Each structure stands twice: as C-alpha cells, then as structure tokens.
Amino acid sequence: MEEKIRVLVAKPGLDGHDRGAKVLARALMEAGMEVIYSGIRRTPEQIAEVAVQEDVDVVMLSCLSGAHNTLFPRVVDLLRQKGGGDILVLGGGIIPEDDMPFLKEHGIQEVFYPGAPIKATIQYVRDNVHKEKHS
Amino acid sequence: MDVQSDIRTGDTRAIARAITWIENADARGAALVHDIYRQTGRAYIVGITGSPGSGKSTLIARMAALLAAGGAKVGILAVDPSSPFSGGALLGDRIRMFDISLTHDVYMRSMGTRGSLGGLNRSTRMATRILDAAGFDWILIETVGAGQSEVDVHDVAYTTVVVLAPGMGDDIQAMKAGIMEIGDAFVINKADREGADRTLNQVESILHLSAAEGWNPPVLKVSAEQNAGVDELVAVIARHRVHLEEDGELDRIKVRMARLDVVEILKERLTDTMNTELERAATQAELEKVATRETDPYTVADMIVDKIWRGR
C-alpha cells in the first residue's frame, strides 16, 4: 500500500489574495502530499463537495477577509452532512487570537497564525491526519 | 458505508473512497473491481489531451456542463504528474472545474501519476471502471501531453481529443512526430485569441497528408473560456462514437482494452512475485555472488524465473 495524504487548500469568502495559500500548497506538495488548490472566492458548499469528491484527508481553509467565523464552521457542518465528518479541517489566514477558541469549538481542529512556520503546519498534518480513515 | 452497493447507487463518497483504494493499491480496491467489473462497459470514455495551458480543464468543465444539462451523468478524471522528487503533486485541474462542483450528476476527481510513466496508469484504468459501474454515461479523462505520454490516453479512451492553442509551435512539431495519429478530433482552443486560424491551417495541412477513407479527424475552433464551439465538439464526439459502433470498431477497441486491463493486473502480480523472490535469503546470497562476479545477473534472473514457474 502506498498511501498519500491528500489535501484541499481552499479559499472561502471574498478576498482575492492567494499568495499565501499557493505557497502553502507548494510546500505541502514538496512534503510529498497530493494537493488540490481551490482558487479564490469559493463557497463553503463548493468546498465541502469538492473535499468529498476528492476524498481528501485534510481541508486547509485560508481566509483574509475576516469572515472566518461564519465561513469555517459552515464548511465543517456541510462536510458532516455529506459524510465527510472524518476530514481534518484546519484554518489559517488572518485570524485574531480571540477567535481561535470559537473556531475550535466549531470543528476547526487547529488554527495557524499568520506567518506560522510552514514546517510546523506540515508536521501537524502528518501527526493528525485520520489514519483510521483508510482502515 | 458499504462501498460496493453504494457505488451502484452512485453515492459520491463511496465512489471517492473506492478510487482512493485503487490509487493506494489497497486490496479492497482490487476486490471491488473484481466484483463490479461485470456491470461496466456501458460508459462512453473520452480522452482529452494536449500541452499544459492549452485549456483542457476549462474545456472539460464546459463539456461536462453541456452533457449534464442534456440529462447525462458525467464523470471526470484529471491526471497531473506527480513530482519525481517528493512524490507529491499539485493537482491544478480542479481550479478550472470548481464552478461545476455542485452540478448535479457531475463527479470529478484529480489524480497524480504517482511515478508511473506515461501519465495514465493502472489507477486511471481502474478508476474508469469504478465510474462506469457507478452509472456514469460519459467519462472524460484529462491527461497532460508532454513528450510521449499522451499516446496512452488512447489506451483508455474510445475517442481521443487533442487540444491545441494558438502560439504553441512545439505542438505542431509534436503532431508531425506522431501525436496526430491518436487524435480522433482536434480542438484549436482559445479561438478568441489571435493566431487561431493560422494554427487551424497548420493542423489541417498536416492532417491532409494522411487523409484516408473512413474517419478523418475534424479540426474545430473552440473558445472554452467564452463557451463557443463546445456543442460542436460534443456533436463530433457523438458522430465518432456512431462511426466506431457501425464499423464494429468499438468492439475491437473493447477487446484491446480488456487485454490492457489484464496486462495491468498481470504486471502487478508479477512484480509482487518478483519482489518476494528478491527478498529471499537465498536470493540475497546469489546477489552477493553477482557482486563478487562469481556469477552473472542473467544466471540469477533465469534462476528466479525458473523457480517462479516451478513454484506454481
């Protein structure tokens, strides 16, 4: 068996800045993962559906517009509805520290600070991907 | 989740998981294909190939939307090369297909080549069978056409569409070198741009040289971005299908594909057996003898082959 970690790097909401998301996508690829990048301005419905169709292990949400408190939990809810509740959902972008507890209560397993080292993100994914998914 | 019965009802998550098993060479994937294979053979499989950036993904999204609007179920497999260094991959086709993510009766999956030469691998073949069993009427397969790799889309699709764009002179050279033979239709995409007519003329003059009786591949100007000419392309594919069916050619293609399905599985089985033999302590000792030149690699290889045959 040759399992590969599959990741969807997705940008919900209206901001059009995706340099950070693209850098992250490339770094995950270089770490040996299969990475699907969504492009900008996607809806939570699209993101959840794509995550299920692509059978990803991880969804990395990146949002700079400030709407993370509505968009991120919505993605989690939709994933659960579509039977993708076992997918690891992580957040990044510009998230104020005060919002992190709220997001974690709503199914975002970890939130990365702006400028958090990508290495740490990669390690987090490796350590926390739901390996039992495939068994 | 009972993947096998859920696939028959077209359940998205079951289909997605089954393809993951196939990609991971998980034994459950093989068992599944074994069980569902008899329900396959109904889908019509189209390959779309061409250089990176020629607009294949954009075009496929348009084709899928059009076919789905006509009541068909459409499955898409988009293959991108994996990095030979990290084994990872940036699967970029979804970006152009995001808008059809929620289109009813359309399923799309991005796949990395995971080291297999040629771009289309065992996984793609078997994933096609999964989609077929799940009741998709059309399966559209996107592959990059770098070097020789586009040649094998022809091994998995009944109709092959080669996509070109203006200003890609290398593609014209590649056509002369043989890609031409695999195209059942040629698309000059980005017809909204300057130079499309010139490319069209070049392609037509190359094709003209080999014009013969039977099917002569049409050359179509399309703008995937502006959604112009996509209906003509779909009509051409439908005509090609009728041509193959009336000719009995489709049945011959299906025998060729059956052979390739068997070959893929055989390769896997033989590789497994070979690797098991290579790991044996007795073989290790022989390898050391090859290293010290007490024997040669042919002798050892023949010994292993003999042993595998007799070991049945």
Ligand SMILES: Nc1nc2c(ncn2[C@@H]2O[C@H](COP(=O)(O)OP(=O)(O)O)[C@@H](O)[C@H]2O)c(=O)[nH]1
């Ligand atoms: N002007 C123009 N651009 C197009 C057209 N089709 C695709 N593109 C653009 O060409 C680029 C590559 O398209 P993509 O579908 O990803 O190509 P692929 O690599 O062959 O799958 C993207 O920026 C598209 O927006 C078209 O008909 N006209």
Ligand SMILES: [Mg+2]
């Ligand atoms: Mg593409």
